[in-house]
Amino acid sequence: MPVIKFFAIYCGKLNLENLKLNFGEIKLSRLTLLLTVLFTLTLMLTLMLTLSVSAGEVTPSIKSNVKSSIQSNEQAEHWQNIESGGRNQAVFFHAWGGDPQINSYIRWVAQQVKAKYNITLQQVKLTDTSEAVSRVLAEKSANNNSQGSVDLVWINGANFAAMAEHSLLLKNWANKLPNFALTDPDNNPTVTLDFGVPTQGMESPWGQASLSFYYDQLATTNPPQTLDELLAWSQKNPGRFSYPKPPDFLGISFLKYALVVLHQQSDERIKAQLYMPATHSVTQPETSPAASAVTSPAALNNRDLILQPLWDFLDEFHPHLWRKGEYFMQSGVEMRRLVDDTELSLAFTFSAPEVPAAVKRYDLPPSIRSYAMRDGSLSNTHFVGIPYNASHQQSAQLVANFLLSPAAQAYKQQANVWGDRSVLVHAILTKEQQALFQTEQAHPSALAVNSIKMTLSEPHPSWVKAIADGWQARYGVSQ
Amino acid sequence: MSQINSTVVTRNTEQALAQPTDWFTVLVKLSPKLLLLLLVVPVFGGLIGVILPAFGWAPVLNQYNIGLQAFTALWQTAGIGQMIMLSATTGFISTFVAFVITLMILAAFFNSVWLARIQQILSPILVIPHAAAAIAVGFLIAPSGMLARLISPWLTGWDFAPHGIFPHDPYGLSIIVGLTLKELPFLLLMALGALAQPELGKKLRQQHKVALNLGYCPMTAFFKVILPSLYPLLRLPLLAVLAYASSSVEMPLILGPNTPPTLAVAIMHWFNDVDLNLRLKASAGALLQLVVTGGILALWLLAEKAIRAFFSDSLTNGKREYGGAYFQKLTSVITLLVVIFISLALVGLVMWSVAGFWRFPALLPDTLTLLHWQSAVMQMGTPLINTLVIGAITTLLAIILTLLCLESEQMRGKKVSGFISFILYMPLLVPSIAFLFGLVLVQQLAQQSLAELSHQSSNVKTVYINYINVIITHLLFVLPYVFLSLSSSYRQLDQRFAIVAASLGAKPSKVFFKVKLPQLFSAILIAVALGLAISFGQYLPTLLAGGGRISTISTEAVTLANGASRRTSAVYALMQMLLPLLGFILAWLLPKFIYKSAQR
The missing domain is CATH 3.40.190.10 (Periplasmic binding protein-like II)
Incomplete structure (x- = not known):
């Protein structure tokens, strides 16, 4: 069987050499980059603090102001990088596709991000979200650590817990989305806890559901x-x-x-x-x-x-x-x-x-x-996550941020569009943003507004x- | 991909080296190797991707303990015995019933115009995807189904749907009904495809006439004269049907019980479970499925031997009559029932696709609407093109490769090796869900190494690679069926025509194109239609190999059948039927048309 021999050699070569190569090079270079960035940041911070202290008396409030302005500057820069890097690409959004209403809402989102960022959002319709989990896992096992086929995945609960446990999700990005602040994360645990598990910035809230x-x-x-x-x-x-x-x-x-x-x-x-x-x-x-x-x-x-x-x-x-x-x-x-x-x-x-x-x-x-x-x-929040190996991570973040925008959340909440409850905190929004959330005449079969008297977490x-x-x-x- | 490239290269170099023989001979001689390569790499890769985790080796899950833990877990699963029994009995009984009905129809209507008519009525069932057929059958036999609506409320007094056990009955009867209805047309088509060969068909029809003249009852004549020659041509299709029926997923999922389900369905659930460690148990289950399927195949072959030993004497005992008239009537009744059942299911499907509100026990929808068709057609463009392109390329490749292999077999004067035959039928014997997961892993490995070799990765390329992956995977399922349906006809070709042509100085290529292919015209057309139908119907291979990025009518239909209304799935099911139906109509009409014009 020369063919089998060939196959064995082929497989063996892939398994051994590539595995080592990828792990070695990519992991190392990323780590180096991270360390360099951290080091530079610490250096800058120390320098500035020393300067301000040596300049004379500095009140704590000013100090914290300086700090936060540095932070917000960094955040703005971080977001600018993402905005410029994420444009003009494709995003493969793996989302359960069994509901025509939700599918057509995602099509609307695709039109919006196309106009806004020239991002081509394509929904990969799943019958079960665990299919996406399997896919990322299969990619990880095939040592595909940077060209994953899943860019964005609609997820929560057990699927999220499984992906988090196997380190299949990109970390610490959702909390840096500009629109994330509109969910009032400091006072609103529903957007940072997924079935009681801290999200740690691995997923961005999308909507709320109740039984x-x-x-x-x-x-x-x-x-x-x-x-x-x-x-x-x-x-x-x-x-x-x-x-x-x-x-x-x-x-x-x-x-x-x-x-x-x-x-x-x-x-x-x-x-x-x-x-x-x-x-x-x-x-x-x-x-x-x-x-x-x-x-x-x-x-x-x-x-x-x-x-x-x-x-x-x-x-x-x-x-x-x-x-x-x-x-x-x-x-x-x-x-x-x-x-x-x-x-x-x-x-x-x-x-x-x-x-x-x-x-x-x-x-x-x-x-x-x-x-x-x-x-x-029974009530819970559902989220969108980005796999650690997604090919278009920046574009996916742009889409996630758009999904959190008042316009997208208000449109999603309309009963004839999808009717999914918004995750934004009403009181934080501006008057104009609040106006987007006006309700209309209800269908006789619809759940009456305010009929949920008591939520169970x-x-x-x-x-x-x-x-x-x-x-x-x-x-x-x-x- | 690199394998194909390398074979192309070797083919070119060998072509240059082998100057004396013509290109056709070289191509023919190489084809079995190409076939082997196309099947061996994915099949073995897929199997390795299943066997390793089954014995505890799965690096992704940090499992390196080689051992039998997965099998222990499998045996401790509640109801594992019931699962195995359910898989085995539904597979065996449905195939047996379908085979018996096929024989009865063939026997009762042999040499009659009714045979073609029955075939025309039944062949639509062949092209309905399993999921859609299951839904249609389920709707018929459900407590709120068409059968109950026919007799309610005037006879039964039911204003709400009654309590019943169909579908999802614990004995698997619904699965048997669904599978039998799907297998019957396939077996009939295979039998008719064999009988459609001019040489064999003519001989058998003449022998049948002789038997009739000797006073044999038509049915007896069929069983004593035709069947012994016909059965060898039907054996492999039968085994494939048996293997499929015992390991299919769609039918038992929609019609079967779930406390517990069949083994194949349970494996699928384990593979898709969020608990990734269940993958090990699923892999072990996949191997168990292989054993179960193998056991049923062995049982069938044993039964075949027993029947042959038991009845061989009665072939020549000279008895003319076994109550033929009675059996003929019985066959007519059974055929009528099958046709009515299928018609009701089809009518139900059509009505659901245009139904407005339709409350039980109304026999007809309250209102009709085109809303479901409108919303479905608006989203159908890309899936439709994908379906057609992938189906056409896959079938073309399968037909060419099959014909070349069969030609090389005749050139060498002996059958393809047992190894190739074994490999060829592997995709039909391994439960596709288990086998495909391993295959996807191998394809990703290959894809990644390719990307590293060429040092570039653009999205356009990924999409093309996805297409190629899907076509290769479809080929695994299309090739065996095309080979099955073509090989028997090809091997039965009268060699003397080729010998005469060659002795008159025709080159091998000329003999192939001018002498053999025209004789095989109708068989090839049936194989094309079958290949298209198989490709159109693939759900799991498309989904997994395409990475979910390539949507076809099938993937859309199953997604919607799982997550949408009966009305929308009815629209997609009808769309799925229409596409391959065109192919079959052509396969039936073209030979008649051409032979007619040739006779003039």
Whole structure:
């Protein structure tokens, strides 16, 4: 087999030589550059400070003024570099492409950045964001550290945690975007925490979402308002409600909503565990979670302690679900289709505006009404990130900054465009900028303004895996 | 890429060296090597990219512990036994049922005009992408589906969709229905393609007539006279169908259960999971899938042997009648049911593509609208061009390479080596999801080394490289089918024509172009149509090899089927059907037209 031999040589050469070459050269040169820059900056700062001190009395406020003006100068220069370097290029934006409304909003963004920076923004439509994670990972494994195919990725939660853990994201850029200040990051933790994990400038906030419910008016007139009522309602209307199979994002979101609500009356110490990493000591016998939860200290093994109420609830809940809880739909959109088929009478979504939009497109019957649960709505922020090996990092930052601009955020919030909640803090904006956010007449199927009375924050992202694994072990295989 | 370049170079140099023989002979002699190269590098690269992680070696994940941890994790997965059983039974039963129906249709309608008519009715199914077909079938059998709407509420009193188990039933019946409907036209087309060879077809038809004259019932005559000659030509298509059915992803994803799903679907989920360490388990699962698929193939071959041993005597026992009239009626009923089922699915698809509000249990949509077509067509330009260009180039390459290889086989007077045949069918035996992930890794390695060699990297070039990657990957799936559909016909060609032509002084190239190709005209056209259909239908290869940057009608359709309404997916499914349908209509019409004009 001469061919195989050739292939082996080819592969071997690539693997060994290139791996070394790239790591050695690129990493080293970057490090050198960074060190040089740091050194120069420190030198300049020390020089200036010494000068100002030697000039005589300097009050602390002046000192800090000098410092901040240096900083803002640097920032301006940093941004000018990006603005000049990022023009006239292509940006491959990897974003979930299952919603026509969102896709057409991204097309609008593409037109805007084309006019503004001559950037050609191309959306790579994903069916699941983890595809982009896989791609960057594959590139890293192929030692492609500077010519990645993903320039910008729409991301949050577990995908972000995975990318951050494997160092697949560019660091410390989002906090330097000029428009980032409009989110009031110092007083607004929702833009710097992604499911409780600090973003460290690896991703720039794009929008906010909350879990809201919708029902078919012809099938039920009084939909459940709390988790308890949902159980009672399901017993009265068997087979008319279900949730997408974990690890689907929406299915997990429903389980997190249930989990947080089930712990609303719990002890504060136990509740606090929801916002810490899920832990599980392997030595515990997995077959008797209830027994081990009672005996072991919470800090060592909080997983079973926290999740047991959820499993108890689901054990009671599942027999009344669609297909008796023996089969679950794959996605939120399939759930929406089942509502249209009248198989389900009640469903939920993380993007409330998609409901009236679907009615307008005939994808849901006109008898659909939206509402939010009285015992709280799970809420989170979604972001855009730049992979560490993106080919067009500067252009991607220009796009991210545009996505944060009041014009783009206001347009996105319009119900007939996308209806995604803005991440900008209203009070910080100027009068003209605030005027962009005027609302219009609502669709009968739309979620009424201010119907979300109480928001529930997302548990620590490690709970996603804990819930998904536990769910899979208990309900993943029907008998 | 560099491999191709190097082969081109070697080809040129060898051409210069081999002065006495003509260019055609050189090309033909080199073609098996080229074929091998085009298949070996991606296939082995892809396999290595799967095998290494399966045994614990994945540098990206910082996993260097060679061992069986991934397999241990795999065995501890809840419901792994059910997954394997589901994959095996759905694959085996659907192929068996499709094969039996194919034989019954062939037997009952052999030498009748109805055969062509049935083929024309069924062939659209072949070109519907699996995802779209699954959605159409799912809509028919769902509790709110067309069948339920036909009898509601006047008979059942259902004002809301009833509770039911289809689709997604735990026994995999929905998957079997969907797969059978997709495999049936493929097998029928393969059988008819073999029978369409002038020489073999004529011989068999005459033998069939002789049997009829000897008093055999038409169906008995088919099973005793035609089938023994026909089956060897059908064996490889059957095995490919079997392998595909046991490892496909789209059908079980849309029609199958998910507690647990089939093995292939589970592997796909593990590969796509945010927990990157699951990649190891997925790789181990991919190898398990290989074993499962191999096991079913072995089972089929065993069953084949058993049947041959058991029935060989009855071939010559002289019995004329086995209740043929009864079976003929049964076949008609089954055929009618299949056709009605497919028609309802197609009508449903068309109606969904123009439906306004359409609440259960209404049989027809309340309002009709062109909104879905308008919004879809507006976004279809680039994907459509990509689909056509990639399909055309891939199919052209596949046809040329296949013909040259088959010609070299005849020149050397022996079949291509077992190694090449094995390699050729590898892409059909390895679950594409697992195999492709490894392949993408190899392509990126090659791309990067190329960029380093040439010291330049522009975006335009990346896009071209993506196109080439997609075409190479498509070739992996198109080549085997084209080879399958052409090789049997080519090998059955009557050698005497070529010998006579050569003895009259015709050069090998002239014999090839003037004697062999015209005889193969209809077979080639069917292979072209098939190649196009296969290329048009590829989803995962396009997505992975193209880096998601090359959108075709297929990638758009599956993305939308996962994330959009039935109405939009109906539009895309219909678009996907229309494209290859044109190819098949041409493949059916052209030979008739040309032979007619030749007879005058």
